Each structure stands twice: as C-alpha cells, then as structure tokens.
Amino acid sequence: MKHAQAEILREYGPFEGADNVHGVTFDGEHVWFASGDKLNAFDPASGETVRSIDVAAHAGTAFDGRHLFQIAEDRIQKIDPKTGRVISTIPAPGNGGDSGLAWAEGTLWVGQHRGRKIHQIDPETGAVLRTIESNRVVTGVTWIDGELWHGTWEGDESEVRRVDPESGKVLETLDMPAGMGVSGLESDGGDRFFCGGGKSGKVRTVRRPK
Numbered sequence: 001m002k003h004a005q006a007e008i009l010r011e012y013g014p015f016e017g018a019d020n021v022h023g024v025t026f027d028g029e030h031v032w033f034a035s036g037d038k039l040n041a042f043d044p045a046s047g048e049t050v051r052s053i054d055v056a057a058h059a060g061t062a063f064d065g066r067h068l069f070q071i072a073e074d075r076i077q078k079i080d081p082k083t084g085r086v087i088s089t090i091p092a093p094g095n096g097g098d099s100g101l102a103w104a105e106g107t108l109w110v111g112q113h114r115g116r117k118i119h120q121i122d123p124e125t126g127a128v129l130r131t132i133e134s135n136r137v138v139t140g141v142t143w144i145d146g147e148l149w150h151g152t153w154e155g156d157e158s159e160v161r162r163v164d165p166e167s168g169k170v171l172e173t174l175d176m177p178a179g180m181g182v183s184g185l186e187s188d189g190g191d192r193f194f195c196g197g198g199k200s201g202k203v204r205t206v207r208r209p210k
Contacts, residue, residue, distance in 0.1 A: 008208060021033045025062050053081070059071035059099050067079060090123070134150070134166040140183060153182055
C-alpha cells in the first residue's frame with residue numbers, strides 16, 4: 001500500500017452564509033458544495049461564490065453531466081441546476097446514515113458514514129446494486145480514471161484513500177494535516193481533489209498522486 005502526506009494546494013472559504021461544507025461536486029466549471037439548507041457554487045479560479053440553490057443539502061453531492069444529486073436526510077434528490085427545481089427523489093440506502101455521493105458508470109455511489117460501506121445504487125430507483133465494505137468511517141466518495149477514492153474522518157485523523165472497487169482493499173492513503181478533515185470529496189477530472197472541510201466552512205484542493 002502506498003502512503004503519503006496530502007499536499008494541500010489551495011483553500012477556499014469560509015463562505016458567507018455557509019457554516020458547514022458537506023458534499024462537494026464539480027460540474028467542469030464550478031465547484032458545488034452542500035451547506036445544510038442550500039447548495040452553493042463557486043468559481044475555483046477566483047474562489048468567488050457564483051450562485052446558490054435553496055434546497056435541503058445535508059450530505060453528499062454529485063453531478064452526472066446534466067443534473068445535481070443531493071443527499072437530504074434519508075433521500076437523494078435529483079436537481080436541475082438551471083432552475084434549482086427538484087425533479088425526483090429516491091431513498092438513500094443508509095436511511096439517514098449516508099455521507100458521500102458520486103456519479104460513475106451510469107450509477108450513483110453512496111458512502112455510508114458509520115456503516116463503513118460504499119453502495120452502488122440505481123439512480124432511478126435507489127436499489128442497491130452492490131456494496132463495498134470499508135474498515136473506516138466513509139465520508140466523501142469520488143471516481144477518477146477507474147479509481148475509487150473516499151474520504152475518512154475520525155476524531156482528529158482524516159485521510160483520502162484509494163480502494164479496490166471490487167474488494168474494498170486500501171491501495172493508497174493521503175494523510176491530511178492535523179485538524180483538517182475531509183467531509184465531501186470530488187475529483188476535478190485531472191490532478192486535483194476538492195475536499196470539503198466540514199465545520200471549518202472551507203473547501204481545500206489536494207494534489208492527486210500520479
């Protein structure tokens with residue numbers, strides 16, 4: 001297993017009117033993050049907030065190329081980012097214990113926080129297609145180039161980990177500096193991860209290892 005210190009490239013926030021950062025996603029232009037009672041978007045080049053959507057946003061956030069998906073308590077909402085309207089909802093597999101959310105291969109991947117699992121689910125029905133076990137609390141989840149990464153945060157210790165999507169075996173870990181936790185997690189499609197910072201109200205970029 002590879003093991004390294006996380007390299008923090010940049011910090012964004014705290015953002016006005018957003019005390020917490022839960023889920024994080026990237027639409028190719030803007031970074032979206034969930035702050036409890038709304039979804040917020042900022043420009044990663046300038047760090048400026050560009051818009052917000054008033055919608056329950058308690059945990060993970062994902063983007064499928066057209067729509068945003070947002071965990072709110074025990075359900076997952078599908079949202080039109082242009083209008084802010086909730087198009088549909090499906091049950092979340094952890095029944096309120098859900099954390100991270102990612103889109104890959106036409107399906108949603110849902111972290112289960114204290115359940116220490118990642119579920120692959122049908123985005124239309126919420127049916128669980130398969131489950132990957134973790135040996136740590138799961139926060140954010142993301143896919144990049146066929147690699148499955150997730151955040152973990154227990155006490156003062158937090159990591160970004162790459163795991164085998166079949167077995168759940170840990171292949172690589174990036175240790176976050178003391179006091180910096182990872183709530184939401186998203187790849188920019190290249191060499192950066194966007195990491196939600198929970199109650200710090202910040203989003204941090206971490207270098208993705210080559």
